[in-house]
Amino acid sequence: MAPDALNGALSPGLCSVTLRSHSVEDVVALAAEAGLAGIEWGSDVHVPDADAAARAKGACADAGLRVFSLGSYYRAGTFGDFGPTLALAAGIGAPRVRIWAGSLEPHEADAGTWDAVVEDTRRIADLAAGQGVELAFEFHNRSLTATVEGTLELLDRVDRPNVGTYWQPAVGVSDAGALDALRSLIGPLMGIHCFSWWPQAERLPLGAREGLWREALELASGSGRDLDVMLEFVADDSPESLRSDAATLRRWIGAGR
Numbered sequence: 001m002a003p004d005a006l007n008g009a010l011s012p013g014l015c016s017v018t019l020r021s022h023s024v025e026d027v028v029a030l031a032a033e034a035g036l037a038g039i040e041w042g043s044d045v046h047v048p049d050a051d052a053a054a055r056a057k058g059a060c061a062d063a064g065l066r067v068f069s070l071g072s073y074y075r076a077g078t079f080g081d082f083g084p085t086l087a088l089a090a091g092i093g094a095p096r097v098r099i100w101a102g103s104l105e106p107h108e109a110d111a112g113t114w115d116a117v118v119e120d121t122r123r124i125a126d127l128a129a130g131q132g133v134e135l136a137f138e139f140h141n142r143s144l145t146a147t148v149e150g151t152l153e154l155l156d157r158v159d160r161p162n163v164g165t166y167w168q169p170a171v172g173v174s175d176a177g178a179l180d181a182l183r184s185l186i187g188p189l190m191g192i193h194c195f196s197w198w199p200q201a202e203r204l205p206l207g208a209r210e211g212l213w214r215e216a217l218e219l220a221s222g223s224g225r226d227l228d229v230m231l232e233f234v235a236d237d238s239p240e241s242l243r244s245d246a247a248t249l250r251r252w253i254g255a256g257r
Contacts, residue, residue, distance in 0.1 A: 038066030
């Protein structure tokens, strides 16, 4: 896929949870060394509080990296205090917060569960909009966004312009099935979590699923929007695997630093 074939700009990045055992400073140094453009910071280990958020923001700025988003673990439907999450996003300079759509899959959830997730998402979306922040659902099992149908129904019911979804290939799903899901979600897509697992959760080099990822990147580019493509779950959680996968991703999307 030649760079001039791209319609939307795809920015190669990193989810900090990929290097959960490493410090904020090490994550930034490794991302910069790998030629990546930005980082989604996880709120579980790397940026759990304001001091850590300030450190991460400053380290990214010094290294010339963008803050792509805050990877939060807020579960819509719990009606928790979303203020601290937004404060972290502001402290780190994140334009987007990743959230989760409850804790049940669509076929498990009753009407009350759906209503709670919808109502709570609208509430926190309005709070986020007041700060110019977007919300992106994780496309993941054990949530209402475990399926394409569930994701689209939830987004339709929430009906907020600053709420969208991420995409990642579902575990055990064929290339064709994963790409069909991406096509269906391309409209509300806000970002991509990028990794190669096969046949289940076995972690492979990114290039092992080249057919999947080259076409996925073409679809994402064809959306005409700028999107972040964030490496996650590299083999053995190792810096060496990150460097290799980053080189592969950058080559595919024609990105350089």
